[in-house]
Amino acid sequence: MSQSIPAVSQSSRKLHFSVYGKNNSKVSDGMSTQYPVVDHEFDAVVVGAGGAGLRAAFGLSEAGFNTACVTKLFPTRSHTVAAQGGINAALGNMEGDDWRWHFYDTVKGSDWLGDQDAIHYMTEQAPHAVVELENFGMPFSRTEDGKIYQRAFGGQSLKFGKGGQAHRCCCVADRTGHSLLHTLYGRSLRYDTSYFVEYFALDLLMEDGECKGVIALCMEDGSIHRFRSKNTVIATGGYGRTYFSCTSAHTSTGDGNAMVTRAGLPCQDLEFVQFHPTGIYGAGCLITEGCRGEGGILINSEGERFMERYAPNAKDLASRDVVSRSITIEIREGRGCGPEKDHAYLQLHHLPPQQLATRLPGISETAMIFAGVDVTKEPIPVLPTVHYNMGGIPTNYRGQVITHTTEEGDKVVPGLFACGEAACASVHGANRLGANSLLDLVVFGRACAHTIADICTPGEKLSPLKPNAGEESVANLDKLRFADGNMRTSEIRVNMQKTMQNHAAVFRTGKVLKEGCDKMDAVYQTLDDIKTFDRGIVWNTDLVETLELQNLMLNAVQTINSAEQRQESRGAHSREDFKDRMDELDYAKPLAGQVRKPIEEHWRKHTLSTVDPKTGKVTLKYRPVIDNSLDAEDCAAIPPAIRSY
Amino acid sequence: MKRISLSNTGKVTIFSKLTLTVKVVFPGHLCCCCPVFHTMARHSKLQKQVLSLFRQFLRAGQDKPGFLPRIRDEFRENSSIKKTDVMHIEYLYRRGQRQLDQLKDVNTKQLGTFSKPKAER
Numbered sequence: 001m002s003q004s005i006p007a008v009s010q011s012s013r014k015l016h017f018s019v020y021g022k023n024n025s026k027v028s029d030g031m032s033t034q035y036p037v038v039d040h041e042f043d044a045v046v047v048g049a050g051g052a053g054l055r056a057a058f059g060l061s062e063a064g065f066n067t068a069c070v071t072k073l074f075p076t077r078s079h080t081v082a083a084q085g086g087i088n089a090a091l092g093n094m095e096g097d098d099w100r101w102h103f104y105d106t107v108k109g110s111d112w113l114g115d116q117d118a119i120h121y122m123t124e125q126a127p128h129a130v131v132e133l134e135n136f137g138m139p140f141s142r143t144e145d146g147k148i149y150q151r152a153f154g155g156q157s158l159k160f161g162k163g164g165q166a167h168r169c170c171c172v173a174d175r176t177g178h179s180l181l182h183t184l185y186g187r188s189l190r191y192d193t194s195y196f197v198e199y200f201a202l203d204l205l206m207e208d209g210e211c212k213g214v215i216a217l218c219m220e221d222g223s224i225h226r227f228r229s230k231n232t233v234i235a236t237g238g239y240g241r242t243y244f245s246c247t248s249a250h251t252s253t254g255d256g257n258a259m260v261t262r263a264g265l266p267c268q269d270l271e272f273v274q275f276h277p278t279g280i281y282g283a284g285c286l287i288t289e290g291c292r293g294e295g296g297i298l299i300n301s302e303g304e305r306f307m308e309r310y311a312p313n314a315k316d317l318a319s320r321d322v323v324s325r326s327i328t329i330e331i332r333e334g335r336g337c338g339p340e341k342d343h344a345y346l347q348l349h350h351l352p353p354q355q356l357a358t359r360l361p362g363i364s365e366t367a368m369i370f371a372g373v374d375v376t377k378e379p380i381p382v383l384p385t386v387h388y389n390m391g392g393i394p395t396n397y398r399g400q401v402i403t404h405t406t407e408e409g410d411k412v413v414p415g416l417f418a419c420g421e422a423a424c425a426s427v428h429g430a431n432r433l434g435a436n437s438l439l440d441l442v443v444f445g446r447a448c449a450h451t452i453a454d455i456c457t458p459g460e461k462l463s464p465l466k467p468n469a470g471e472e473s474v475a476n477l478d479k480l481r482f483a484d485g486n487m488r489t490s491e492i493r494v495n496m497q498k499t500m501q502n503h504a505a506v507f508r509t510g511k512v513l514k515e516g517c518d519k520m521d522a523v524y525q526t527l528d529d530i531k532t533f534d535r536g537i538v539w540n541t542d543l544v545e546t547l548e549l550q551n552l553m554l555n556a557v558q559t560i561n562s563a564e565q566r567q568e569s570r571g572a573h574s575r576e577d578f579k580d581r582m583d584e585l586d587y588a589k590p591l592a593g594q595v596r597k598p599i600e601e602h603w604r605k606h607t608l609s610t611v612d613p614k615t616g617k618v619t620l621k622y623r624p625v626i627d628n629s630l631d632a633e634d635c636a637a638i639p640p641a642i643r644s645y
Numbered sequence: 646m647k648r649i650s651l652s653n654t655g656k657v658t659i660f661s662k663l664t665l666t667v668k669v670v671f672p673g674h675l676c677c678c679c680p681v682f683h684t685m686a687r688h689s690k691l692q693k694q695v696l697s698l699f700r701q702f703l704r705a706g707q708d709k710p711g712f713l714p715r716i717r718d719e720f721r722e723n724s725s726i727k728k729t730d731v732m733h734i735e736y737l738y739r740r741g742q743r744q745l746d747q748l749k750d751v752n753t754k755q756l757g758t759f760s761k762p763k764a765e766r
Contacts, residue, residue: 015759020711035759036715040752066752194752221740224759467757474759 015475017468035474037224042068042194043458044231045214047201047256050078051177051441052420053235054184059449060233061191064458068227070196070216072251072544075185079237079249080441083177084288084362086151086169087133087442088435089126093147094167097158099123100635102168104160106436109319110429111571111581112604112640113269115626118397118425120635122436122443129442130170138183140172141359151359152293155319155433155645165317169435174288174362180438199225200544201255203473204232204416206263207465211401211415214259215470217477219544222537224477226470228462230415231452233399234260235445238389238421239555241548244497246386247279247286251548256422258551260393261558265403265413266608266621268424269391270555271562274432274572275506277323279385281343283370286387287363287380289434292316294359296348298327299379300335306344311645318645321431321572324384328506338381345379384506390432390572391559392424394608394623397630399423399448404608404623417451419444426606429625430571480546481537485529489546492530495523496549496556504560509576513564520560524553524616553616558609561618568603587640599624604640691734698741705748711756712748 020036046057049071057069071078090099103123107114134140134148141149153169172179198219205213205226213228239254240246257267277298278287292298297316300306310326311318318326327344330336337345348356353376356364360375367373367380394402401416401423420441427440503516527550534542568582569575582603585594599605605622612619629637688696699720706712726733747753 015761017757017759020715020756020758033761037757037759038747039754039757041754042752068752194750221744468759471759475761478761 015468015471015478017471033478035224035478037226037470037474040068040225040227041462042066042227042229043456043460044068044233044452045070045227045229046233046235047071047214047259048078048235048237048420048422049073049075049195049197050235050237050420051080051083051180051184051438052422052445053078053233054181054188055442055445056233056235056417056419056448057193058184058188058191059446060231060452061188061193063449063453065231065452065456066458067193068196068229069193070199070201070214070227072198072200072219072255074197075188075195076181078181079252080181080438081178082247082249082286083180083438084174084286085153085290085293085438086171086176086435087126087130087180087438088153088156088168088433089130089170089439090123090168091127091130091148091150091170093143094150095158097166097168099126101158101160101163101166102126102156103629103635104638105156105166106427106433107429107638108161108641108643109155109431109433109436110427111431111643112429112583112638113272113426113570113606113625114429115397115426116629116637117626118427120629120631121397121447122425122427122439124635125443125446126439129439129446133180133183133442136183136187138172138179140170151290152317153434154289154292154317154323155314156317157314165314169290169293171290171435173358174290174360176438180442196225196227200547201236201259202477202547203470204259204263205465205469207469209413210463211263211413212463212465212469215473217544217547219539222540224470224474228465230456230460230462232416233448233452234393234401234416234418234422235420236422238392239552240386240389242496242500242552242556242559243273243386244494244501245279245284245383247276247284248386253548253551254389254422254555255548255551256418257392257558258554260401260418261554261611262613264610265401265416266394266610267392267555267558268394268606268608268623269426269430269562270389270558270609271504271560271566271607272390272428272430272572273386273504273559274320274388274390275324275384276387277320277327277384278346278380278382279387280367280370281338281381281383284385285366285370286385287346287366287382288360289317289320291346291348291360291363294355295351296346297350298323298382299337299345299347300330301337301341302335304335306330306335314645319431320434321574322645324506324572325574327382327384343381343383346382347379348375349377349379388432388437389421390424390426390428390430391607392422393418394606395419395423395425395444397425397447398451399425399444400451404621410623417448419448424606430573476550477543477547480530480532480550481535481540481543483530483532483546485531487526487529488531489542489549492523492526493549493552495526496520496553499523500556500560504563507574507576508563510564510567510578513560516560517564520557521616524557527553554611554613557616557618558611562607562609562620565620566603566607570603581643583640585640588642689728691731691738692728695734695738698738698745702741702745702748705745709748709753709755711758715756715758
């Protein structure tokens with residue numbers, strides 16, 4: 001393989017930029033490849049139009065900013081639409097509730113890796129955010145007296161864990177994400193945001209460490225567009241598609257994380273990938289945690305409700321990582337269901353059929369279509385499936401993207417913001433509680449809009465940008481469009497997905513992870529040998545899939561390398577060779593007399609990973625967790641403790 | 646007096662004995678996208694729509710650098726499509742309308758180009 005000429009010429013690939021029509025004498029017409037570039041100027045650009053992107057976009061328009069929303073999918077097709085469970089908020093409709101108890105549950109759920117100031121902000125804003133959504137017209141399920149129906153969800157408790165199961169997940173039957181996204185979309189039409197639908201964002205326009213906009217490819221006519229603005233918000237979602245089996249859409253390709261990586265900025269905590277306990281066996285479609293909230297139970301081949309052994313108090317409503325691990329252990333110990341004993345059963349037929357029909361109509365349908373199962377008679381075959389990425393672009397609690405140096409600590413990157421699954425605020429830490437993600441979207445989408453309104457005014461003059469900004473992105477596009485190697489995009493993608501699935505699954509071991517890192521590095525190198533077939537520029541889906549593959553690869557290498565380095569078990573990252581959590585103090589024993597370990601010797605810290613896109617080499621740094629809440633009197637920070645349900 | 650008969654080639658027969666070949670400006674028209682002199686054939690509805698779009702583009706692109714040459718290039722390139730290929734023309738027309746809306750938007754500022762000589766590949 002090394003003997004053949006490399007697929008793409010390594011000679012200088014300099015592209016020449018000029019205003020169309022002028023200075024074209026150097027380049028003879030008809031003999032060159034030309035990419036027309038349209039320049040736009042806005043006050044703010046939002047990349048992504050899911051829950052977080054739409055909320056940020058119309059929040060900015062409401063504040064008077066001239067906003068553009070660049071999205072590769074029509075807004076109502078973003079993956080937010082598939083969310084089923086609900087939004088947590090301490091409204092107190094089912095029983096007395098307090099947002100500080102929600103704060104405690106979220107901090108504990110994150111296994112003390114979440115930044116408590118961001119969690120304080122999110123849980124305090126939660127009731128207000130849900131009421132705002134209700135005022136936008138979101139059709140929540142209702143109780144008998146007309147208040148918003150709240151169901152039980154995993155990891156939610158009363159009185160700081162001592163008061164039993166809390167009912168604080170506000171839901172719309174089992175299609176909350178669908179309602180949320182359609183409500184937000186409908187609301188957004190009232191404002192004059194400019195939507196650029198089916199525009200694939202290629203890269204950030206960075207100059208002197210400041211973000212000055214985005215460059216995107218219009219899929220419809222193949223033109224390049226540069227959106228210059230003082231504020232860029234990234235809300236591009238997660239990267240579930242790095243794994244072979246996931247609950248995410250095919251479009252969840254981590255484009256925002258990759259854009260930030262190529263800009264030389266770090267991504268945070270990418271090793272924390274959540275495996276949702278109940279994805280349908282085979283298809284991978286999601287069965288919401290709400291089923292267990294309504295009373296569904298998980299059983300093994302012996303018909304035993306095995307969660308009683310692993311989480312005596314919370315049972316099936318323990319935190320997702322605990323449940324996923326329990327199912328995996330049951331399967332490994334031979335008590336799996338089915339002919340190959342490789343999955344578990346989710347039983348719902350003991351619940352009254354009217355309850356199933358009113359509260360869980362969507363999953364009844366899903367189970368029938370994808371598993372051929374009638375939920376009123378038979379149990380659903382389920383398996384832990386990749387569902388959510390806790391990690392992403394590091395931000396502070398206001399939504400501003402940050403970098404970190406040991407000397408100066410956290411430093412804001414001017415002009416760049418992030419929210420939603422793409423960001424890592426970090427409210428979810430090492431594990432996300434169910435129904436906190438939709439809350440994260442609306443709260444931090446709004447927070448980004450507020451922060452921008454605080455620091456900027458509409459109509460501000462833009463700083464100058466060099467005329468050939470975005471040249472590397474267009475050169476990369478050109479290279480991929482004419483790529484003529486030996487391996488197809490789909491082959492490389494499947495290799496990456498299988499490597500991740502086999503080497504970075506629910507339970508991870510050092511040796512297997514190391515092997516995975518080496519295999520992933522080899523797969524990364526095969527990107528140079530890629531072959532594409534469509535040479536056109538109009539609706540070139542081959543090209544777009546290849547760009548998405550490049551983005552996925554950057555996410556995958558960071559995920560597996562960070563996982564290999566983290567030698568402890570915390571939240572969703574569980575190592576068989578390092579079964580315990582390693583904090584600065586040993587919280588299993590009495591604290592008196594213990595010496596606090598320095599940050600280099602313990603693992604209660606955020607991972608910051610950067611990649612050299614040419615070689616695929618990952619560099620890791622670490623950043624301390626923020627342990628103080630926004631207001632110590634109003635809401636005391638929770639000191640770390642042993643996490644058991 | 647014999648009627649003056651007009652023909653495509655510009656021959657005018659005034660008197661039966663005298664035939665002059667003169668250059669006459671016909672009531673036909675010059676198609677602005679291609680160097681063909683149409684005469685009796687009026688523009689079809691689709692042709693009129695395309696011409697109207699072209700004029701709107703030229704007006705919209707006046708004050709923004711880089712658009713006018715590109716507009717002319719695109720229309721010139723697509724003028725070679727056969728008149729009968731209506732599907733293609735309508736598709737380009739719809740796309741052109743969307744692009745025109747974007748051009749008219751106050752936030753669109755200029756058109757540049759990244760170009761690369763083919764010889765280098």
